[in-house]
Amino acid sequence: MTLNMPEIAIQPTRQAETWVASEAARCLSCYDPPCQRACPASIPIPEFIRSVRTGNLRYAADLIREANPLAAVCGTVCPEEIFCQTKCTRAQIDSPLKIRELHSLATLFERHSANIEHEEERQRVAVIGAGPAGLSCAVKLKTAGVNSVIFESREIAGGVPRNSIPKFRLPDSAVDVDLNYVANIGIDIITDTVIKNPADLLYEFDAVYVATGLPRCRKLGIPGEDTSGVVPSLFFLDEARAGRIASLDGRKVVVIGGGNVSLDVASAAAHLGAAEVRLLYRRGPLEMKVWRSELDAASARGVAIDYLTAPKALVSDGDCLTGVKCVKTELCDETDSSGRRIPREVPDSEFVVAADIAIVAIGMTSGYLRDVTINPDLSTSIPGIFVGGDLARGEGTIVEAVADGKKAAHKILEYVAQVGK
Ligand code: SF4
Incomplete structure (x- = not known):
């Protein structure tokens, strides 16, 4: 060949x-x-x-x-x-x-893409969020003849791939290739800009696509969560990827959670030289919704997983974290809405896992668009505003967010064709 x-x-x-x-x-x-x-x-x-x-x-x-x-x-x-x-x-x-x-x-063999120019230069759509869904939507709009501008609240575009996935899994070079493509075809991204109310943009644009993702980590709701040394998963991943955590040399790290993000966090902590990384999960291995490859990668880095273990409190010496008080759990026969067996505490089974740092990775949420109803076709109760990505669907993969952006672009194209008549 x-x-x-x-x-x-x-x-x-x-x-x-x-x-x-x-x-x-x-x-x-x-x-x-x-x-x-x-x-x-x-x-x-x-x-x-x-x-x-x-x-x-x-x-x-x-x-x-x-x-x-x-x-x-x-x-x-x-x-x-x-x-x-x-x-x-x-x-x-x-x-x-x-x-x-x-x-x-x-x-790797892609040629440089050229600017796609349209007869109509006006930017008709505002996209909020320069992550996978927002970028995907803007590209699809552009290739269909509709210009958009992307507003990004952070200093750099790229969302989770650029800011949060550990570099040993996703190097900057891969993210650069995709962001360069977006820039080369002529899509503007305005960073460091928070849009408080998407509806305000409808004075200037025909439609708004909101793809702000899930930027807030869920809290445990147990005593001691504000102790120094307890950090949310996204903060830790962002700091690690940006190189602001130089080393965890000699530290004992406990990760609380049971999803792929918790495995990313645990692997990143091990990669940074932590002396010990323990992942606490309140159910068993069969209930853990993770990818085998991620689990194997974390194990290969020496991450230990304590199944059937739930946190009860974050323990400190009055100043800094010293450990996580835990309780053993067992699984009931009943299942929850996710189809997984519900854990219950085993009486008199409390113990403390020593920790210098506890990273909470029990899921993500968002406070954005709280009062807006999202329709199945990704339109909302406000005409002209569409949503997508993790914000509409919940936590998912990057390629699912890309698909969301494409789907939303189709709906937005139909909408702007109507309002443009
Ligand atoms: S499933 Fe797809 S990749 Fe596999 S053999 Fe068929 S066409 Fe090829």
Whole structure:
């Protein structure tokens, strides 16, 4: 196979070239491909793999980018165990294709995108939030002929991928590729700007898309939560990614939670040199809603998981955190709304886990748009305001947020076509 060599710093090795050729050749080009149906961004998977197989990696990159405005980020962090790869027909023969790896490699061959100019220069839509959903929506609007401007409350655009995912999982270079694409096609992002009331923007814009995500961590609601040394997960991840936590050398870290964010936090703490990282989870391993790869990565970094353990209080010496008072739990036969068995405390089972730092990772929330009703089609009780991403759906993956942004763009295009008449 001949590769069209790209003008990029990363050059594929001969070994990689051989692997790509043989991996792409395994694709069966299925009719009604199940992999594609399982991709939230609807990337034309067999088609891009066919391009990879024939050596046209630039075209493969274009196909991926057209379907997924965050092509480089998703090629790096998309969870293999819940989307396309799990549905690959080859799994019934030998093993599923490594679709994410092929996607990631093809993205390296993307050519520079040019500014997309429209006859109408006016920015008709305001997007609030420069994370995956907001960026995806703005790109889809732009490619459909509608200009938008993105308002971002933080100093830098990119949302969770740029600010919170540990760099050892998602390097800046991948985020830069996607943000450069957004800038190159001519989308303006105004950072450091808080929009208190999205409805105010309707004086200037035909529609507003709100994709502010879930920026607040849920609180435990137990004694001692304000103790020095107790930090919310997002704060910790942001500080770690920004390099403002140089080292946790010798510290004992306890992470409270049982989701993928808690595993990211625990892995990041271990990566920063913590002497001990313990993750406390109130249910058992079967109830833990995490990706196997994340769990394995955390275990490989030495993270210990205490299942069936619930925090009761944060303990201090009067000044700083010294430990987490816990209680053992057992699971009832009844299940909660998530379908998981409900934990109950085991009497007289209290104990204290020593800790210098406790990181709370029990879920995210938002206080934004509290009084607004969100409709199933992502419109709201305020005409012209649409919502999406984690704010509307709850915590999800990056590629799901990308899909949300695309879906919202379709609704917004219908709406602005109507109001523009
Ligand atoms: S399911 Fe697997 S074999 Fe079928 S088209 Fe998708 S990647 Fe190819």
